[in-house]
Amino acid sequence: MPIYQPALTRRNFLATGAAAGLLLPLGMARASTPRKGSEFRLAMAGGSSDNSLDPRAFTQQVQRVIGVAVCNQLVEILPDGSLIPELAESWDSSDAITWVLKIREGISFHNGKSLDAEDVVYSINLHRGTDTTSGAASLFNAIVEITATGPHEVTLRLESPNAEFMRTFSDYHAMIVPADFKDWENLTGTGGYILEEFQPGIRATLNRNPNYWKTDRAHVDRVVLTVVNDAAARLSGLQSGTADVINQVDRKVAGLLERNKSVELVRSPGAVHWTFICAFNAEPTSNNHIRQALKYGCDRQAMLDVVMKGLGSLGNDHPISPDNPYYNSALEQRSFDPDRARFHLKEAGLESLSIELYTSEAALPEAVSLSEVYQSKAGAAGINLNVIRRPPDGYWTDTWMKKPLAVSSWLNRPIDQTLSLIYGTDSAWNESYWSNSRFDTLLAEGKATLDFDKRKEIYGELQAILHDEGPSVIPVFADFLDAKSARVKGFEPSGVADLSGDRIIERVWIEE
Template identity: 30%
Template sequence: MSVENGHYERTPKEGLTRDELLRRGFAGIIFVSGSGTLLAACGGEEKESEGGDGAGTAAKKGGLVQVSFSDASAKENLDPALTTLSNDSFYTGQIYEGLTVADTDWNIHPILAESWEPNEDASEWTFKLRQGVKWHDGTPFTSKDAAYSIGRLLTEDFGSPLFSRLEPSIDAAGIEAPDEATLVLKLKRPDSLIPLALSARHGMIVKDGTTDFAKTAVGTGPFKLKSFQPGRSWEVEKNPEYWESGLPYLDGIRGVVIGEQSTKVQSVVSGQSHLADPIDYSAASTVEGASGAELLEFKGATYLLVAMDQTKPPFDDERVVDAIKMAVDREKVLQAVYQGYGDVSGDVPVPPDDPYYPSDVSTEQDIEGAKALLAEAGHADGIDVELFTSASYGGMVDLAVAFAQVVEPAGIRVKIKQHSPDTYWDQVWLVKPMYVSYYTRRHPNEILSVTYASNAPWNEAKLKNPELDALLADGLKTTDEDEQREIYSQALALVADKHGTSIPAWTSKLWVKKNSLKGEELELSRGMIMKKASLA
């Protein structure tokens, strides 16, 4: 079997094409708003556009776009492998590129890799790399850069969230660069989703030997770093030697951090910014009524959750965790927090319309059942808990407020503690016993490997579950789509039942932009790709 330019060809002995196998897997989905390029769902070709107004008007070249972010941290750096927030995901996504990317139907397409081919059992992958690509310093991109970039992800102390996903599969000693245009990955186990895993932003390619990302960044992307002040601002400028002819259109992009949600919205509606990262859902009506701005809705793209650390009291008693999850009125949360932009969920980290979503999870509130569990756990008079939140990401504060209200009838008394966006992801996330967090949509194997597996770096519940780990390994071994669906549905039902994460609903991401901005590409892993963006 072979892959040429992202297309999988069926051989007579295969029951499934690789395209069918991988179409349900992704780490980054692209959706074009307004105008620009949308990777074709089936044909693998790009739908060409000049990036103008969507009516055949050619894109205007030049101009500087300003983007406002609230989801940022003073501890950010320029390493794509360590990104966690909207801000650093965005700017690294303009500077660096990966070997692959996925489209809206979860097919894998080439970027720095032009083609890839597995052996018979997917225990070895060979990537043919794009030639003629230059780093921002003028040196050529080669297979040594790709080998270095993947190899560094396999060290646990390095701290990339891709460690838990890649280390069980990729043998560091089996990463080979036999020539400048070829990368070979010899695996520890069969892994049918390697091209998918490498399409995540954390897998973007950096230059061989780079270790210092504090102030400098050398990528192959459409924009080069001009300035960087962590947690405050950054600016990138056009890469005149970009390998994709004629791109980018813009002269540059500037990012500014605005911690207050309403101020961020106004920076686009009536201020100097052209674009803002996801906003509070309650602010959607403000944008809809503005003459010069509009919402960018990316449906089913994200979920907010309440995380409970099951190594710390009172959440080390699973009865308390179950009672809290049971007490949630999910429909009320959907309407109060998300203004109806989404669907209720039974604590499952994939959307309800996903083919892997388990059919036997409940979304019903059960106040009496929650009271009974609390009494059994020694809390007959109810329980007091602290829930941390922040205005860092749209909807996080509103979710905390609504969550506290809907669980109160079960005797769960929630004290809300709002933390500064500047330090929330350093001092609260993965630190406090109970807090609000969020994630973007991923294939079930990818989200479970990164946030629920025993060695997952973002395992917010801190629960180690050998049964889940075994299911994830089994899912990678098979190339049968029905078997994969059964395995991952079991895994998703398991985390919904056992893990301390309450996911009341799946919802849209709501970015806001000026009408004059055209051709931007919404992308789950990186936030937005701007190489075909232009100003009217």
């Protein structure tokens, strides 16, 4: 679930981390020469028994981490937010509509097949068309036509200009697999690791690809990934030495890790946003006055201070973080205001509101705590939140997009992807079922506008629409918190996602 961060520099990255004394500095990871060999043990939250390795069905981090270990993508986003070639060696467009991609030669899939343009066309077409089940369909349906115009050349044409379209191929659904591949239980790619075993919601094992084309990646011989959705159990595994790296460190214990010299906290600047979804197709949240009451009844500063321990920044009910160059700084920062919340309730014909709030650690480790803070403060605004805790296993299939008010979270993406995926009327992942014709029209204009200042103006108006009418209560943007054994090297913090932008498996090595 977030990648566009040109405002992120090494200087401000270090500055924000140093203030809390929790950051593993950039450069530390490359202080030693990569060492080949050893087994890497990864204990992760973000997996469940309904997980599939079909890239069209990727929703959780375990799927993503396995996906980019086994497969490559056309492009890669580095930890500093810059875009570099991966399987697409180069690309060119004169009008931002027609794009010509040169595909690397001399690369083989794990099954021995040589990579060619037809593999790329097949892999991208998995996410296109009216029949696709992909969560990224709204992104890739912008491609009107994609063809192999040579053995290692792909040409695609968009429905409208998009100067940043190549970043779309960094979306975590866009894994490159062999043409006509369908054996998703045995995912095959060109990546640094070959899948040995995958037990959904339990574990996965992978072995290093001896013929990997990236000579500076894929250092460890074997990877054992265990799904551990309980935060205390993950931390215990790291401290006892049975795990080398864990994700989603509980913020309440982050400071305690500094006292243990054998482990290190890795903090990455976050543009992951946490959201309370107000369904547009259900009562009572279809009423904008109810949604506004829920926004003013949310004490986001308390959430940042109490739950996040200051490791993040305030949200303003749209998904664009302050670090994004398109951020609309002119919008009033919404604050906790019980009187204004009660005003909107009265406008909706209510003196008070009682509503169920569904929450789960599947969305984020602090989901329950955030929901309880929301509950404790909203009462002053006449809002009675009945917090219902759902188990992580199955949350994304049995609760998400099925309840009027529920917790969700999204990773950082380029702005047009973020707005299209979450709020576009035709998006399969429009989690609130929100539909706004003015929003859709402006979004199409923004994608087609090549001038940055004009694009910023359009995207600024889109943020204002979401702020004033939108379906999301977005209280905070969160920093990513992982932790590692001191013997793990090469772990680079990333603003793309935690676990080094999901690419930790191919980046790290072990010093015995």
